[in-house]
Ligand code: AHG
């Protein structure tokens with residue numbers, strides 16, 4: 465298959481957006497640049513002084529890893545320099561970053577929510593980690609920038625994607641017209657189209673949840689986990705359990721072979737652990753665009769009204785038939 469780079473693909477797809485004059489294309493290019501720089505550090509992590517903690521804690525109360533900070537800096541640098549982004553909400557910053565107030569004042573009309581390094585607990589273990597991004601367009605670019613503008617519904621996203629730094633490095637994204645995957649070819653330093661028009665199977669036989677929390681789960685989740693473990697040849701059960709602990713890696717597998725990923729509400733995370741703006745909304749947009757489902761309780765994740773940058777939400781996401789089965793247990797349990 466002739467190589468098609470991310471840049472060529474974006475320009476080719478430009479026709480889908482007659483109103484856009486290339487700004488979104490340049491923004492996606494800037495994200496790709498940051499991803500390549502982060503990939504270089506992730507790949508030599510054991511050799512560079514980039515492992516371990518940096519001694520600080522982020523707004524989430526998590527011990528920050530050096531790679532969390534490095535990845536955050538690379539995205540901010542690439543987005544600031546690119547000039548298409550005017551505001552960044554990052555997992556690693558309590559407040560949003562208003563790029564219109566910086567020296568290189570930007571006329572950018574896009575805002576980016578990002579998880580610069582997802583799966584931090586896996587960094588020092590050589591297990592796949594990722595980055596997640598979610599892009600919104602400013603509603604009123606003539607007005608001064610304010611935080612409230614980024615608190616848009618997930619279904620208003622202009623684009624969303626993730627990078628997975630795994631056995632190969634891939635960038636997977638959607639602009640609302642399907643999902644496409646690109647694999648980094650290190651020999652030319654380009655992301656090349658490798659997974660056109662990605663679709664998630666309607667059914668899978670893998671469930672992905674941190675069963676260490678089992679006793680803290682609501683009853684319908686406990687019942688669903690037992691259902692996954694029951695013998696039933698008609699439904700390919702017992703299912704296989706797979707939990708990597710990096711949302712990007714667990715959902716990339718789910719997208720490729722089907723399955724379901726659950727991070728439910730628990731007694732210590734009553735609103736769930738995963739963050740709406742830069743984990744659940746972007747991943748929900750991608751999975752829905754690939755033909756899957758993403759719920760928080762009975763509600764689509766993409767219809768949750770955001771109220772603050774770091775709000776959390778429970779999430780059940782993956783193959784449609786499997787998410788619908790959890791819904792049945794939820795309804796029965798109410
Ligand atoms: P992050 O490293 O960006 O803070 O995200 C970690 C998240 C997510 O990647 C993963 O699915 C989840 O935390 C794992 O949580 P548990 O270790 O509680 O299962």
Ligand code: MN
Nearest residue numbers: 579582583743
């Ligand atoms: Mn994360």
Ligand code: MN
Nearest residue numbers: 555579581582
């Ligand atoms: Mn993170």
Ligand code: MN
Nearest residue numbers: 524526555584
């Ligand atoms: Mn974190």
